[in-house]
Amino acid sequence: xxxxxxxxxxxxxxxxAVLALAPGFAAGQATESVTYAEDVAPxxxxxxxxxxxxxxxxxxxxxxxxxxxxxAPMIREQVSLRIMPPWPIDTNVxxxxxxxxxxxxxxxxGTIVAWVDTGTPRGDPAAEPPPVEWPGWGERWTYEDIFxxxxxxxxxxxAYTVLADGMDQxxxxxxxxxxGIEGERWxxxxxxxxxxxxxxxxxxxxxxxxxxxxxxxxxxxPGTHAxxxxxxxxxxxxxxxxxxxxxxxxxxxxxxxxxxxFNPHFYPAKLEEDLDDVALQVGxxxxxxxxxxxxTEGDVVFDQTRMPGMEDTPLLIAPHSQATYRSAFRLxxxxxxxxxxxxxxxxxxxxxxxVVYPDGRYELINKLDWDQRWHTAFLYExxxxxxxxxxxxxxxxxxxxxxxxxxxxxxxDQWITGGSRTVDExxxxxxxxxxxxxxxxxxxxxxxxxxxxxxRRSDG
Amino acid sequence: xxRVPHVxxxxxxxxxxxxxxxxxxxxxxxxxxxxITQQDWQLRTVRESGQPVxxxxxxxxxxxxxxxxxxxxxxxxxxxxxxxxxxGPDNFIEPARFDGSQPxxxxxxxADGMTREYCVFTVNVPSDIADERVWWNLQVDGHTYRxxxxxxxxxxxxxxxxxxVAAASMGSEAEAPVAGSLxxxxxxxxxxxxxxxxxxxxxxxxxLTVRAGSGLPITISVALPEEDELGDDLDPDEExxxxxxxxxxxxxxxxxxVVRFSRDTIEFELGPEPVEQTVMATFREPGNYxxxxxxxxxxxxxxxxxxxxxxxxxxxx
Numbered sequence: 001x002x003x004x005x006x007x008x009x010x011x012x013x014x015x016x017a018v019l020a021l022a023p024g025f026a027a028g029q030a031t032e033s034v035t036y037a038e039d040v041a042p043x044x045x046x047x048x049x050x051x052x053x054x055x056x057x058x059x060x061x062x063x064x065x066x067x068x069x070x071x072a073p074m075i076r077e078q079v080s081l082r083i084m085p086p087w088p089i090d091t092n093v094x095x096x097x098x099x100x101x102x103x104x105x106x107x108x109x110g111t112i113v114a115w116v117d118t119g120t121p122r123g124d125p126a127a128e129p130p131p132v133e134w135p136g137w138g139e140r141w142t143y144e145d146i147f148x149x150x151x152x153x154x155x156x157x158x159a160y161t162v163l164a165d166g167m168d169q170x171x172x173x174x175x176x177x178x179x180g181i182e183g184e185r186w187x188x189x190x191x192x193x194x195x196x197x198x199x200x201x202x203x204x205x206x207x208x209x210x211x212x213x214x215x216x217x218x219x220x221x222p223g224t225h226a227x228x229x230x231x232x233x234x235x236x237x238x239x240x241x242x243x244x245x246x247x248x249x250x251x252x253x254x255x256x257x258x259x260x261x262f263n264p265h266f267y268p269a270k271l272e273e274d275l276d277d278v279a280l281q282v283g284x285x286x287x288x289x290x291x292x293x294x295x296t297e298g299d300v301v302f303d304q305t306r307m308p309g310m311e312d313t314p315l316l317i318a319p320h321s322q323a324t325y326r327s328a329f330r331l332x333x334x335x336x337x338x339x340x341x342x343x344x345x346x347x348x349x350x351x352x353x354x355v356v357y358p359d360g361r362y363e364l365i366n367k368l369d370w371d372q373r374w375h376t377a378f379l380y381e382x383x384x385x386x387x388x389x390x391x392x393x394x395x396x397x398x399x400x401x402x403x404x405x406x407x408x409x410x411x412x413d414q415w416i417t418g419g420s421r422t423v424d425e426x427x428x429x430x431x432x433x434x435x436x437x438x439x440x441x442x443x444x445x446x447x448x449x450x451x452x453x454x455x456r457r458s459d460g
Numbered sequence: 461x462x463r464v465p466h467v468x469x470x471x472x473x474x475x476x477x478x479x480x481x482x483x484x485x486x487x488x489x490x491x492x493x494x495x496i497t498q499q500d501w502q503l504r505t506v507r508e509s510g511q512p513v514x515x516x517x518x519x520x521x522x523x524x525x526x527x528x529x530x531x532x533x534x535x536x537x538x539x540x541x542x543x544x545x546x547x548g549p550d551n552f553i554e555p556a557r558f559d560g561s562q563p564x565x566x567x568x569x570x571a572d573g574m575t576r577e578y579c580v581f582t583v584n585v586p587s588d589i590a591d592e593r594v595w596w597n598l599q600v601d602g603h604t605y606r607x608x609x610x611x612x613x614x615x616x617x618x619x620x621x622x623x624x625v626a627a628a629s630m631g632s633e634a635e636a637p638v639a640g641s642l643x644x645x646x647x648x649x650x651x652x653x654x655x656x657x658x659x660x661x662x663x664x665x666x667x668l669t670v671r672a673g674s675g676l677p678i679t680i681s682v683a684l685p686e687e688d689e690l691g692d693d694l695d696p697d698e699e700x701x702x703x704x705x706x707x708x709x710x711x712x713x714x715x716x717x718v719v720r721f722s723r724d725t726i727e728f729e730l731g732p733e734p735v736e737q738t739v740m741a742t743f744r745e746p747g748n749y750x751x752x753x754x755x756x757x758x759x760x761x762x763x764x765x766x767x768x769x770x771x772x773x774x775x776x777x
Contacts, residue, residue, distance in 0.1 A: 312505055
């Protein structure tokens with residue numbers, strides 16, 4: 001997704017109309033008492049400043065009262081419509097317990113709306129929370145906060161020159177050998193990032209995977225041969241996705257001498273001159289040497305074009321139309337799903353994941369409201385990770401919007417086909433999955449049922 | 461419009477779902493996303509026959525003389541049936557000054573059952589075309605399918621002679637192949653006094669003459685471009701990917717009826733010296749034909765890079 005398109009989308013096109021759309025959040029708020037110092041600043045620190053600070057991805061900082069007051073109408077607009085913070089998932093259906101939930105509660109939105117509507121009072125500056133000391137670019141990895149330490153090893157890609165010709169670029173960068181490990185080590189997490197702000201300015205998304213693994217050497221959990229697109233991938237990153245944190249007790253294998261292959265997608269919107277020395281790097285957090293976790297598949301890619309029953313259904317979207325594609329397959333292994341992420345391009349509207357369990361029960365797992373500005377990976381809380389036994393039917397639905405109503409659409413007169421370019425389309429769902437033997441899966445189910453019994457008991 | 465059985469004579473019923481127009485919405489208005497109501501399954505289903513062919517705009521690229529070329533392909537939803545749509549009310553380009561370069565023969569999907577035809581012709585537009593749109597209109601079984609070409613959006617820009625992105629990343633030891641084909645090869649056309657063509661804009665040779673039912677050998681010569689035409693990033697001596705070349709022959713225009721090629725695709729290896737490739741074409745019906753050879757070193761993905769070479773043939777009774 002390009003900055004050009006971001007600009008197209010983001011510059012206040014909703015202004016005015018939105019002012020009448022947020023009464024629900026303001027209703028019932030004790031408006032007289034809402035101040036920046038005591039009510040708004042803590043919300044901004046918790047949910048906004050990670051991006052809205054100098055050197056980060058957001059176009060303006062929200063670090064101070066003056067910052068917030070200057071942008072107050074837009075803040076009101078964006079939070080009321082739940083455009084910001086970005087959390088593009090339907091919160092009315094499906095699982096809602098996520099480890100990385102960025103969304104504001106209704107109460108927090110009501111607080112911001114009330115603060116703006118009452119004239120953005122500052123309150124007592126002495127009551128403001130102390131400023132957060134945000135790190136500069138490259139000073140700290142995002143996952144450091146989770147693991148309490150920098151990555152155990154870092155691999156940097158070769159430099160690449162992004163050409164200023166306005167076209168998508170997918171360079172094949174020379175694989176880089178991992179340094180600093182002996183024998184075999186298990187990976188707990190991988191963070192992938194552009195090495196500097198300039199690299200970030202042209203970075204669309206990218207992945208890092210082990211390039212040298214022989215097919216027979218790639219871990220394949222029971223039943224994974226039935227799902228498409230599995231590769232020995234370590235991490236993928238995009239705006240909204242930093243990488244992969246595998247669930248506690250699971251991991252992926254890294255060996256001495258392994259080569260890491262970087263596959264970035266650069267999009268040089270508004271680049272006037274070629275940009276040299278663009279590069280990515282991965283930070284890897286390892287399990288202790290004596291720990292051998294359960295091998296996880298990491299991200300499994302479900303490309304609908306390759307799914308059973310889609311042989312006669314090409315991706316072809318008519319002008320001024322909305323198109324729905326629905327496909328299903330039977331899971332041949334026992335899987336625990338720890339993350340979900342959609343992948344479409346400019347015409348994507350939403351992805352839906354549904355399952356029918358072997359005993360006939362139906363569940364809508366999630367509806368992802370696709371926003372091409374974000375590639376959010378939704379990480380389930382441990383107790384909410386879907387447990388899909390062997391024989392579960394997985395149903396994936398993707399909906400595209402090739403009308404004028406889709407403000408990301410570059411040209412609704414076009415017939416759109418599948419392809420890699422930004423103006424082509426894709427429909428992929430990525431599920432973070434671990435496949436278990438029957439015995440191990442039965443143990444997981446037992447543990448889940450025990451947890452639920454405890455919760456029910458404490459509830460009532 | 462006539463339907464031409466490609467392999468077998470098949471009949472099919474064409475039932476097209478209407479393409480509902482959505483209410484227009486100007487930028488600057490808040491427009492809630494409408495519910496998804498349209499289920500145009502029929503238009504997105506490949507069948508053996510009876511389905512339409514969809515015009516596709518691939519993108520645009522600048523020419524050295526300051527003009528631009530708009531690149532069009534098509535997507536047949538028929539697995540076996542070719543369509544014949546003469547230039548005229550069922551197959552036209554507007555504005556009319558750009559009409560006439562489009563195909564009349566629409567091959568079924570490729571051997572894998574899903575591969576469409578990429579950039580089979582271009583429309584050259586002047587440098588002052590600005591935001592004017594060039595529409596390719598096809599009418600099939602009473603329904604119109606149309607698509608506009610234009611130069612107004614950067615994301616629709618494509619390469620023509622050198623796949624700049626792939627070239628810039630060459631030298632890597634990555635296992636993944638480059639996206640698309642690396643360079644458009646140089647093709648010399650028989651019957652055009654050695655006319656040389658390179659790129660998707662193509663050129664036409666001819667005219668060759670043959671009797672209906674007789675085989676016509678057609679030869680093209682393929683060579684790598686000179687090094688100074690490849691840009692700074694590409695050294696052909698180091699790039700093994702250039703060695704593998706493919707010629708794909710199709711009927712482009714002509715009377716209804718099958719043109720048989722001794723081989724629809726020819727794969728060969730290309731070294732420092734030009735390589736001649738000959739195909740035998742047999743025409744069932746008399747008339748004036750144009751055949752298209754697309755010559756490339758990889759795939760059609762990324763809409764780059766290959767050479768379109770057209771050959772005119774007059775078939776006599």
